[in-house]
Amino acid sequence: MAHNNKQKQIMRVVEKLTTNRRFHEITLEEVAEAAGVGKGTIYRYFADKDDLFFQVATSGFEELCELLKRTVPRDSSFPEELLNACKQITKFFAARRQLLQMMQTEANLAYRRKGKIRRRWLDRRKMLVNVLADIFYEGIAEGVVRADISAEVMATYLLGLLRTRARELQDVPENMKNCKLLVDMFLNGVCMSFNKASIQKMAAAEMAFNL
Numbered sequence: 001m002a003h004n005n006k007q008k009q010i011m012r013v014v015e016k017l018t019t020n021r022r023f024h025e026i027t028l029e030e031v032a033e034a035a036g037v038g039k040g041t042i043y044r045y046f047a048d049k050d051d052l053f054f055q056v057a058t059s060g061f062e063e064l065c066e067l068l069k070r071t072v073p074r075d076s077s078f079p080e081e082l083l084n085a086c087k088q089i090t091k092f093f094a095a096r097r098q099l100l101q102m103m104q105t106e107a108n109l110a111y112r113r114k115g116k117i118r119r120r121w122l123d124r125r126k127m128l129v130n131v132l133a134d135i136f137y138e139g140i141a142e143g144v145v146r147a148d149i150s151a152e153v154m155a156t157y158l159l160g161l162l163r164t165r166a167r168e169l170q171d172v173p174e175n176m177k178n179c180k181l182l183v184d185m186f187l188n189g190v191c192m193s194f195n196k197a198s199i200q201k202m203a204a205a206e207m208a209f210n211l
Contacts (some may be wrong), residue, residue: 057105
């Protein structure tokens with residue numbers, strides 16, 4: 001327990017220090033001083049400065065997973081569970097904007113890398129995707145969610161919408177970006193009526209384009 005607390009203490013200090021500064025501007029000496037530990041203590045938990053940044057960024061996935069498992073009741077209907085999950089993720093991003101930025105920065109780096117680092121990032125991200133996917137699986141079992149699309153793919157799309165909301169819609173009125181609207185758009189689309197004939201027409205147009 002003491003080991004985990006000390007590690008988390010150092011990571012939260014890094015998150016705070018990067019509120020007004022970029023990570024490369026911060027030294028490990030500053031981190032150690034702010035955390036009230038010796039510099040050598042940092043190396044007990046992190047291989048180097050890059051590993052420290054990586055672990056801080058990926059801790060967001062773990063915290064979100066724990067938050068959703070703790071706060072989203074699994075005895076509600078599919079739409080209610082999905083809306084509740086979106087609200088929890090939105091609150092998390094709003095309260096931890098700097099961590100969200102660090103997660104995005106590390107994601108951009110991870111996709112340019114290969115090997116172990118990229119796999120570690122994808123594994124951490126997959127944890128959160130799987131927690132959300134479980135809600136979609138319930139919707140599929142209830143017969144209210146289409147079964148021809150992977151639950152993991154749907155969860156990944158939804159996370160993309162939530163990240164966009166947190167990063168790019170800050171100046172948009174709340175009634176145009178609240179979670180209820182986001183979930184409604186995700187589940188029902190933006191068209192007033194989108195019938196089977198419309199879907200077939202779109203599919204034909206896409207096929208012609210690919211030819």
